[in-house]
Amino acid sequence: MHKPLSVLIIVVVAVLLRIVATFIIKRVVNQIVNGVKKKQNVTDTAALGIAVSPLAAVRTVQRTRAIGSVLTNVVTAGIVIVAAILVVNTLNENATAAFSLITAALGAGLGFGAQNIVKDVLNGLFMVIEDQLGVGDVVDLGPATGVVEAVGIRVTQIRDVNGMLWYVRNGEILRVGNVSQGWSRVILDLAIPYEADVPLVQEALLDTAVRMQQEPKWKRLFLEKPEMWGIESISSEAVVVRLVAKTRPGSKEDVARELRLRLKTTLDEMDVRTPALSAITLTGMEGAASIRGANPPKTAPLPTQATPTPKPAKSKSAERGEPAGAARPAESAEPAASDPGATPTEPSPRAPRAPRAPKKDD
CATH class of the missing domain: 1.10.287 (Helix Hairpins)
Known part of the structure; x- marks a missing residue:
């Protein structure tokens, strides 16, 4: 009791x-x-x-x-x-x-079976202490990308953009890309036709972005004034210019969507038509390898087996002991095409073999 x-x-x-x-x-x-x-x-x-x-x-x-x-x-x-x-x-x-035996068993378990659990716990503690991620951060952990919903002692929960909840073991996290720390940058590349006045178009686009940044609704999301970095590339179809804006973490996509809409309206007002750029479409295994998340398996080539060469069948002459070079008599002969009246020739009888001379005893 x-x-x-x-x-x-x-x-x-x-x-x-x-x-x-x-x-x-x-x-x-x-x-x-x-x-x-x-x-x-x-x-x-x-x-x-x-x-x-x-x-x-x-x-x-x-x-x-x-x-x-x-x-x-x-x-x-x-x-x-x-x-x-x-x-x-x-x-x-x-x-x-008996705790000494239990301690030895625990040591063996940690050395073999539980080493992954210890790795998960230690990695999770260091990630939190070093401020690599936190609840509410938008992160890219490799296996999953999304918002951190919970940081556990062994597992981190990530909610992706589709609403799927991922449970990622802390020991499997080899890198952490955190979008919620510091700042983000919106990068927009715009194609302008050759016949357009590129400096004038750049000035109009930058003015549109600055006016958006000064509005009270969007001002709190911008950390700096937008900048026009100039011509990014020149191709056979158009001149590509780059416009960038520094935003608060987590606000990059919202600012980018609104900014694209306003820049498109500005180009329409200036009667500047964005040319259609040609793109290279990869197909087959090359295209599958270029898609993020698609890792086609790399397999070794199948081993080739040598095809066995069939042995030549023994001829009847070889079975009778005749030399290989001896010609077999024709069993039947058809009439020659040049002489329609020729009749088949009978096979000539085989000449008897000459008897071997007996060996002389010394």
């Missing part, structure tokens, strides 16, 4: 410790997030982009939430392990002496 009561007490204490630890972590995270919002004078995390210096504020919120998620998982795992050891020790008082 004493042992079940002790086990029950251990389980209850472990559950209470987890609840208290989770509450403390969440409270600290909420205080940091609310402090950032109060400092920026906003009430919503999404509204931090309107503030004067949103980059540091948004990164602080995202990183705090990611660290809070990881710490919650670590505390839960630690409490479960300690509670399990105490329960085993309570049920069997001699279990402490």
Whole structure:
């Protein structure tokens, strides 16, 4: 009766410790997030982009939430392990002496079977501590691209543009491309026909982009004034000019779509028709290899087997012991075409072999 009561007490204490630890972590995270919002004078995390210096504020919120998620998982795992050891020790008082064997087994398991789990945990901790990604970031992890919804102790959850939720093991993440850190850049290449006044068209396009940047709706999304980088390339069809704009992270696509629409309207007003550029379409395996995400398997060529050469059949003369060069008599002969009246000739009889001379004894 004493042992079940002790086990029950251990389980209850472990559950209470987890609840208290989770509450403390969440409270600290909420205080940091609310402090950032109060400092920026906003009430919503999404509204931090309107503030004067949103980059540091948004990164602080995202990183705090990611660290809070990881710490919650670590505390839960630690409490479960300690509670399990105490329960085993309570049920069997001699279990402490056998912990050396358990430790050896755990070491062997970590060395062979659980090394991937350890790799996932360590990689996840370093990614969060080094601020490589956070909850809400738009990232490219290689296996998946999308918005980070959760950073766990072993798995990171990514929601792609189609709504699919990807569970990526932290140990499988070899590179992290984060679009939500720092700034983004919109790059638009526009084709202008040869007969158009290129400097005049460039000036009109840049003026359109600057007027969009000065509007209150779009001003908060631009970090700098748009720039015209000039002629990017000259082909046989047109002159390609490049227009760029530096935007806040996460706003690149919205700015690019609106800017394309306005630039198209400007070109129509100037009666500048964008020429149709020819493109090279790859087909077959070459085209499949050029598509992102399509990795055709590389297989070794099949081994070629030598075709067995059929052995020549033995002729009847060889079976009778005749020499190979001896000509066989014709069994039948057809009449020659030049002499229609010729009759088939009978095969000549075979000459008998001359008897061999007996050997003389010395």
